Amino acid sequence: MDVMRGLEESGSSAPHPGVERLMLHFTPYSEDWSKLPVIVSGEGCYVTDDKGKSYIDGLAGLFTTQVGHGRSELAEVAARQMKELGFFPNWSMHHPRSLELAARISEIAPGDLSSTFFVSSGSEAVETVIKLARQYHKANGEAERYKVISRKIAYHGTTMGALSVTGLPAFKAPFEPLLQGFYHVPNTYEDPEGAADAIEEAIEFGPPETVAAVILEPVQNAGGCLVPPPDYWERVREICDRHGVLLVSDAVICAFGRLGEWFGIERFDVVPDMTSFAKGVTSGYLPMGGVVVNEKMSATLEGNAPMFMHGSTFGGHPVSSAVALENIDIIEREGLLKNVHELEGHFGDELKRMAADHPIVKEVRGMGFFWAVEVNPERADGTPLEGDEYDKYFKGVVTKKLLEGGLICRFDDKEDPVIQFSPALVADKEIISKIAGITDDALTELERELGYRG
Numbered sequence: 001m002d003v004m005r006g007l008e009e010s011g012s013s014a015p016h017p018g019v020e021r022l023m024l025h026f027t028p029y030s031e032d033w034s035k036l037p038v039i040v041s042g043e044g045c046y047v048t049d050d051k052g053k054s055y056i057d058g059l060a061g062l063f064t065t066q067v068g069h070g071r072s073e074l075a076e077v078a079a080r081q082m083k084e085l086g087f088f089p090n091w092s093m094h095h096p097r098s099l100e101l102a103a104r105i106s107e108i109a110p111g112d113l114s115s116t117f118f119v120s121s122g123s124e125a126v127e128t129v130i131k132l133a134r135q136y137h138k139a140n141g142e143a144e145r146y147k148v149i150s151r152k153i154a155y156h157g158t159t160m161g162a163l164s165v166t167g168l169p170a171f172k173a174p175f176e177p178l179l180q181g182f183y184h185v186p187n188t189y190e191d192p193e194g195a196a197d198a199i200e201e202a203i204e205f206g207p208p209e210t211v212a213a214v215i216l217e218p219v220q221n222a223g224g225c226l227v228p229p230p231d232y233w234e235r236v237r238e239i240c241d242r243h244g245v246l247l248v249s250d251a252v253i254c255a256f257g258r259l260g261e262w263f264g265i266e267r268f269d270v271v272p273d274m275t276s277f278a279k280g281v282t283s284g285y286l287p288m289g290g291v292v293v294n295e296k297m298s299a300t301l302e303g304n305a306p307m308f309m310h311g312s313t314f315g316g317h318p319v320s321s322a323v324a325l326e327n328i329d330i331i332e333r334e335g336l337l338k339n340v341h342e343l344e345g346h347f348g349d350e351l352k353r354m355a356a357d358h359p360i361v362k363e364v365r366g367m368g369f370f371w372a373v374e375v376n377p378e379r380a381d382g383t384p385l386e387g388d389e390y391d392k393y394f395k396g397v398v399t400k401k402l403l404e405g406g407l408i409c410r411f412d413d414k415e416d417p418v419i420q421f422s423p424a425l426v427a428d429k430e431i432i433s434k435i436a437g438i439t440d441d442a443l444t445e446l447e448r449e450l451g452y453r454g
Contacts, residue, residue, distance in 0.1 A: 016050070037403070042069025045424050045431050047408065058409035058435050060424045063221070063253040063370075064284035067330045068424040074285045074323050074330075081322035090118065090316040098316035101324050105292060108262040108328070111271030115298040117308070118290045118316035122252035122278035123157030125289040126215070129276055130161045131310050133213040133246050136297050139304035142244070145212040149202050149245075151187040151195075153415050155222040156215065156250055165215055168222060168414055187220055188228040189415075195228070196235035203243045213246040213273075218254040218264035224372035224418030225365055233268035240273075246297075249275040252289070256280030257331055257425045259368035260340035263292075267367065273297060281324045288320040336425040340368050346429055347371055350436040351421075358443045359452050362416070369425060372418040373439065380451035393449055401445045405438035 019034045027033065038050040045068055047057045060066065067074075081097065088095045098118060106114045117132070119125050130148060137145035148165060150156065156165040163172055164179040167187075172178055185198040203211050214236065220226035240247040249272040254264030256277065261267055263275050274297065278289030301308055314320075331337065344367060351371055355361040362374040377394065378384045385393060394417050402409060402419075410420040419442075421435055447453045 044068040044070065045427050053406070055403070055406050055408045056423070056431060056434060056438070058407050058421050058423050060369075060422050061284050062279070063258060063422045064279040066257050066280040066336065066425045067283045067327060067334075068426040071283070071285070071330065074283070074326055077322050077326040078286065078319050081319045085318050087314075088318060089313055091311060095316075095318050097318045097321035097325065101316070101321040104325060104328060105290075109275070109292045110263055110266050112295045113263075113271065113275060113292040114295055116290050116292045117310075118288065118321075119278075119312045120287045120314045120317070120320075121157075121289045122276065123159045123162045123289075124312060124315075125252060125276035125278050125291050126157045126162035126165060126250060127159045128291045128310060129213070129215065129248050129250070129274055130165070132274060132291060132293060132297065132301075132308070133248070135305060135308060136246070136300055137212050139300050141304075142209070144210050145244075147181040147183060147206055147211045149183050149185060149199060149211065149214045151216060151220060152184045152190065153187055153223040154184075154217060154220050155414070157252075187223060187226055188232055189220075189223055189226045192229050196232050196239065199236055200239045200243075203239065203245055208243040208245070211243065211245050213248050214240055215248040215250055217250045217252075218259060218268065219367060219370060221253050221420075222412070223415045224374055224412060224420060225367075225370050227365055227367055228268070233265070233270040237270045237272075246273040248272055251275050252278045253422075254370070256283075256327075257337050257340055257368075258370050258422065260337050260344065262337070264368075281327065282320055283327050285327070286317070286320040286323050287314070288317065288324055290315075331425070334426070340425055343427070343429065343432060344368055347421075347432050350432055351439075354436040354440045354443075357440070358447060360443060360447050360450070366421075369421075369423055369427065371421045372412075373421075373443075374416055374418045375443070375446075377413075377417050378450075380447075385450075393446060397446050397449055398442050401442035402438060405441050407435060407438040409435070409439075 016038055039047045040050050041048045045056055046054050048054045085095060090098055102116045105116050117128055119128055134146050150165045150167055152167040154167045156162045161179060164182040167184040183202050185202050186195055188195045199214055237247055249265040251264045259267050265272060274291055274293045276291050282288045351364045351373060355364050355373060360375050362376050364373050366372055399411050412418050412420055
């Protein structure tokens with residue numbers, strides 16, 4: 001307490017007392033964690049830190065708060081459900097809210113996706129996909145099918161199975177050896193014309209009778225909002241059908257309106273055999289995830305297996321389910337899917353207009369409320385930026401300038417460096433234009449530092 005008082009009296013900003021006790025997620029130890037913002041409140045598309053500074057939450061938390069911050073309806077629904085039934089599992093018994101949510105999801109899911117298994121996160125959802133795929137094939141008389149194909153650079157989660165699906169070597173290295181039977185093919189940015197053919201080649205190399213599933217995001221997140229070519233998903237669907245392989249849409253990020261549809265995959269006129277979801281189903285107000293499977297899969301498991309040998313204590317949690325139901329109602333009631341479709345063009349136009357004045361920008365891409373600006377990691381004379389110099393300018397200048405301007409978004413360099421934007425679905429033209437304006441200022445500062453401007 002004396003140290004804290006001394007800092008206050010000297011005018012210094014005292015670190016939060018828990019800053020040395022909390023282990024942050026995916027945050028380098030080299031950063032001074034005591035200087036990172038402490039977010040204490042939120043309203044709509046804005047959040048406020050403990051110093052009173054407001055920011056546009058240009059990432060919706062983490063592609064999550066679809067209906068925005070501070071929704072009292074969700075708090076009230078959670079409180080009512082806690083008073084009625086705060087917790088009960090979906091093990092050998094039901095409770096009303098998970099039943100209602102499963103029925104609601106079957107109504108809004110594409111095609112014949114109709115049965116939902118609930119978990120607590122996106123990583124658990126992908127883990128569940130792997131288990132469902134393997135047990136389904138065994139129940140279907142094809143026990144040798146266990147291999148899973150996904151894309152390079154793609155991120156699918158942190159649990160050991162989901163990490164095995166993930167196509168980012170640096171993320172996997174600290175935990176190897178991982179699970180066997182996981183293979184990665186070029187994504188649609190690396191090879192736009194041949195990406196679907198690469199999936200077929202991997203299946204044929206498998207050989208086909210050993211391949212269980214192909215797992216893809218509707219729009220790949222890692223690498224920076226990689227929108228596939230128009231016929232990509234239809235081609236992959238045809239390939240999977242021909243080889244008896246399950247097609248899985250990992251919609252943890254893309255579902256519940258991020259692309260202007262309930263599950264994202266609808267943008268590509270394809271129905272997968274399974275889709276994962278999480279994040280936006282509750283707008284992040286409580287943890288929840290799940291997997292929706294088609295009628296053939298659920299019937300095969302029910303007819304040929306004693307049970308699905310998987311479970312999650314908090315899967316289908318009654319309070320999370322109640323919040324998810326109200327969240328879906330808000331999205332419908334306020335026309336948020338329509339809002340995304342109507343403002344998608346404005347979002348892209350604003351970013352492209354901004355980027356036109358910046359020689360350091362390589363590309364703007366995205367769809368819905370899911371966009372990225374890719375930048376060239378080099379000085380004006382073409383000298384590549386590497387190591388500490390790269391960190392100084394891209395992780396330092398860019399991130400600092402964005403925060404100073406009042407914008408929280410994502411600087412991602414899993415492949416080429418990109419700035420990603422994913423605001424709440426309640427965002428309007430003004431918010432989108434502000435996002436572009438603050439980014440404009442940050443890139444201008446970066447270009448000054450790197451010699452693009454006088």
